[in-house]
Amino acid sequence: xxxxxAMLCAYIEGDLDAAGRAQIxxxxxxxxxxxxxxxxxxxxxxxxxxxxxxxAPMELGESLRGKVERSMLLGDTGxxxxxxxxxxxxxxxxxxxxxxxLCASLCLVLYKALGPTMKPAVFTEGVAAKLSxxxxxxxxxxxxxxxxxxxxxxxxxxxxxxxxPGSPLIAPAGPAASRPSTxxxxxxxxxxxxxxxEAIRQRLLNSGIDIVGANASSPVLMVVSSTDLPATNxxxxxxxxxxxxxxxxxxxxxxxxxxxxxxxxxxxxxxxxSASADGKFNWDRESGAPTTQPASDVYVAKxxxxxxxxxxxxxxxxxxxxxxxxxxxxxxGALATTQPSVAMSLKDADxxxxxxxxxxxxxxSEAVNSGGDLAxxxxxxxxxxxxxxxxxxxGGNRPSAGANGIFVANSAAAISDNSQILQPVNTVIVIQSxxxxxxxxxxxxxxxxxxxxxxxxxxxxxxxxxxSTQP
Amino acid sequence: MSxxxxxxxxxxxxxxxxxxxxxxxxxRETALxxxxxxxxxxxxxxxxxxxxDRLFNAxxxxxxxxxxxxxxxxxxxTRGLEKIETFRGESSPYTWIFRIGMxxxxxSLRRSQRARTFSLDGTSRGGNGMPQYDDQAAALVDRVxxxxxxxxxxxxxxxxxxxxxxxxxxxxxxxxRAVLVMRDVEGFDYQQMADVxxxxxxTLKSRLFRARLALRDELAxxxxxxxxxx
Numbered sequence: 001x002x003x004x005x006a007m008l009c010a011y012i013e014g015d016l017d018a019a020g021r022a023q024i025x026x027x028x029x030x031x032x033x034x035x036x037x038x039x040x041x042x043x044x045x046x047x048x049x050x051x052x053x054x055x056a057p058m059e060l061g062e063s064l065r066g067k068v069e070r071s072m073l074l075g076d077t078g079x080x081x082x083x084x085x086x087x088x089x090x091x092x093x094x095x096x097x098x099x100x101x102l103c104a105s106l107c108l109v110l111y112k113a114l115g116p117t118m119k120p121a122v123f124t125e126g127v128a129a130k131l132s133x134x135x136x137x138x139x140x141x142x143x144x145x146x147x148x149x150x151x152x153x154x155x156x157x158x159x160x161x162x163x164x165p166g167s168p169l170i171a172p173a174g175p176a177a178s179r180p181s182t183x184x185x186x187x188x189x190x191x192x193x194x195x196x197x198e199a200i201r202q203r204l205l206n207s208g209i210d211i212v213g214a215n216a217s218s219p220v221l222m223v224v225s226s227t228d229l230p231a232t233n234x235x236x237x238x239x240x241x242x243x244x245x246x247x248x249x250x251x252x253x254x255x256x257x258x259x260x261x262x263x264x265x266x267x268x269x270x271x272x273x274s275a276s277a278d279g280k281f282n283w284d285r286e287s288g289a290p291t292t293q294p295a296s297d298v299y300v301a302k303x304x305x306x307x308x309x310x311x312x313x314x315x316x317x318x319x320x321x322x323x324x325x326x327x328x329x330x331x332x333g334a335l336a337t338t339q340p341s342v343a344m345s346l347k348d349a350d351x352x353x354x355x356x357x358x359x360x361x362x363x364x365s366e367a368v369n370s371g372g373d374l375a376x377x378x379x380x381x382x383x384x385x386x387x388x389x390x391x392x393x394x395g396g397n398r399p400s401a402g403a404n405g406i407f408v409a410n411s412a413a414a415i416s417d418n419s420q421i422l423q424p425v426n427t428v429i430v431i432q433s434x435x436x437x438x439x440x441x442x443x444x445x446x447x448x449x450x451x452x453x454x455x456x457x458x459x460x461x462x463x464x465x466x467x468s469t470q471p
Numbered sequence: 472m473s474x475x476x477x478x479x480x481x482x483x484x485x486x487x488x489x490x491x492x493x494x495x496x497x498x499r500e501t502a503l504x505x506x507x508x509x510x511x512x513x514x515x516x517x518x519x520x521x522x523x524d525r526l527f528n529a530x531x532x533x534x535x536x537x538x539x540x541x542x543x544x545x546x547x548x549t550r551g552l553e554k555i556e557t558f559r560g561e562s563s564p565y566t567w568i569f570r571i572g573m574x575x576x577x578x579s580l581r582r583s584q585r586a587r588t589f590s591l592d593g594t595s596r597g598g599n600g601m602p603q604y605d606d607q608a609a610a611l612v613d614r615v616x617x618x619x620x621x622x623x624x625x626x627x628x629x630x631x632x633x634x635x636x637x638x639x640x641x642x643x644x645x646x647x648r649a650v651l652v653m654r655d656v657e658g659f660d661y662q663q664m665a666d667v668x669x670x671x672x673x674t675l676k677s678r679l680f681r682a683r684l685a686l687r688d689e690l691a692x693x694x695x696x697x698x699x700x701x
Contacts, residue, residue, distance in 0.1 A: 002673055002674065002677040003673065005676065005677040005680040005681065006672075006673045006676035006677050006680070008680050009676040009677065009679050009680035009683075010676060012680070012683070013654075015661075037687075040687050040694065041680075041683040041684065041687055043694070044683045044686045044687050044690065045654075045655055045683065047632065047636045047690070048636060048640070048651055048652075048655035048656065048686070049655045049656070050632075050633070050636075051532065051633055051636060051637070051656065052633065053524075053528045054527070054528050054531055055524045055527070055528070056523045056524045056526075056527035056528075056541070056544060057527075057537070057541055060523060060527065060541050060544060060545060061519065061520060061523050063545060064516075064519045064523065064545055064548050064549075065516050065519060065520070067545075067549065067552075069512070069516070
């Protein structure tokens with residue numbers, strides 16, 4: 001079939017040899033209809049051949065010649081398309097590399113800029129040993145083991161468990177010990193409990209004290225660890241003095257020390273208690289004379305905006321004559337007394353001690369048996385709910401009074417002499433020493449002896465018994 | 472002057488009697504092309520000048536659209552420059568360039584899968600049936616054509632005939648269109664066509680015969696009108 005078509009095609013084109021042409025002629029004589037078809041096909045050929053020719057547009061030649069000239073001037077040696085494509089990818093590669101470099105630079109800048117903000121306070125071994133309340137695991141670190149942002153974030157995220165009413169403020173040692181904290185592994189005698197801020201908040205709520213911050217972004221707690229307490233104190237004081245609109249009060253921990261029995265006493269009773277190094281409570285509220293050297297200082301400020309707090313934090317983070325200063329901002333919302341109504345409810349409170357500051361020494365067994373080592377009843381009496389009680393939370397072991405306090409939040413009344421509440425308390429600044437060397441007598445506040453928890457929870461503590469447990 | 476010279480590309484194909492001159496022209500074109508392959512870009516510029524009209528016309532008959540024919544003509548020359556090192560002189564330079572352009576056109580037609588309405592000079596028709604000129608060159612062609620000695624009825628009839636052929640071409644498959652354009656528009660011989668399409672000669676002739684049959688079927692109404700006794 002193909003051969004016949006090829007022969008017919010050649011016949012139409014006039015390219016067929018004589019023999020073939022004769023064969024076709026003979027066939028056409030026998031089939032006149034086919035002759036007509038051949039005539040039509042020949043006519044088709046002439047019709048197409050008769051089509052006019054069109055010249056290329058003027059710009060086509062110009063464009064092509066320009067392209068060739070450019071190629072000539074640029075010395076293009078006529079790369080294959082594949083080679084050209086490869087060559088054209090270089091700008092893309094450079095662009096991608098530039099983007100990566102830019103991102104890396106940006107990350108570096110952000111890291112440098114936000115580093116102090118993100119950097120948690122470092123509770124060194126020495127400091128931790130002086131605390132009667134073990135700080136959160138994510139605050140615990142060893143000088144030889146740097147605290148990383150990742151570990152901080154991981155620990156914070158794991159510390160958001162739901163708190164049931166009446167849950168202990170100090171979590172049992174078990175969960176804490178199970179945390180993957182290098183510091184806790186290295187300091188098993190100290191990190192035996194987790195400081196549960198959320199439990200404290202819940203307990204305050206049970207007492208009719210709403211501590212849910214109106215401004216969740218406000219930093220409510222600033223813990224400053226410094227090897228040079230006087231210098232840091234001076235810096236904080238200077239900042240608060242120089243900043244208008246901030247009312248603040250410095251609350252030395254040793255002055256506010258008080259003894260909390262197994263059940264929470266009234267504010268008046270609590271105010272008459274004090275703690276001393278030997279476990280006796282000799283605080284005279286009237287005179288306010290400290291019986292122990294201040295181990296840390298607490299500033300309760302109102303009107304200290306988050307922005308100013310950040311400025312203060314950054315200024316504190318600057319090295320002071322080579323001394324180490326580290327600042328930790330408690331995550332916003334963990335503890336806040338920012339609502340005016342709440343502050344009003346706290347106005348008669350002497351203080352709210354959250355932490356180990358100036359607590360009487362109590363045995364660990366009692367602490368454990370008291371269901372979280374909170375020296376306060378789970379639920380306050382109804383008639384006392386409007387009068388905030390001094391709530392004291394401490395760690396599993398409270399070896400001595402006057403140890404470095406961690407969290408102390410004063411009531412609004414403690415800020416203003418006339419109890420006029422203009423602004424809620426929104427920031428509590430705790431300055432604590434990070435080394436015993438900085439607290440040597442005569443040069444720095446005296447740190448009281450500290451006692452570590454034994455590895456076993458129920459083993460006898462190497463501390464002096466508290467009055468409540470002493471016969 | 473060689474009929475293959477783009478600037479002097481005339482309306483008629485070179486007659487057989489000029490075959491010898493055409494052969495000399497091809498030799499000159501081949502030498503020019505070899506110079507271009509050796510890196511002489513000015514020689515390639517001359518090649519472009521030589522072939523641009525012819526290639527554009529062929530692609531226009533293939534595609535039916537001036538703009539697309541222009542783009543593909545430019546693309547064919549650009550690719551020719553990129554691949555010029557692969558030219559081995561086994562075929563004529565124009566056949567080599569034409570193959571690039573034809574492959575581009577066939578690919579474009581296969582992609583578009585649409586029927587195209589051809590026009591005589593690459594112009595599109597407006598709503599009133601009047602041609603809408605795409606460029607000055609097409610307008611010039613039309614004006615020159617209108618200045619012949621033909622009487623208006625003859626001009627109109629010729630234009631109508633050409634338009635019918637172009638319309639019929641536009642309805643053919645790309646493969647049929649290609650062989651008709653190469654044979655009847657470009658005047659390729661069978662070997663050139665076989666080189667471009669990569670087909671055996673017998674298959675090529677068979678396809679050409681079928682393409683003519685298909686065109687006849689498309690033009691049957693027109694032919695019947697013309698053959699009707701008036």
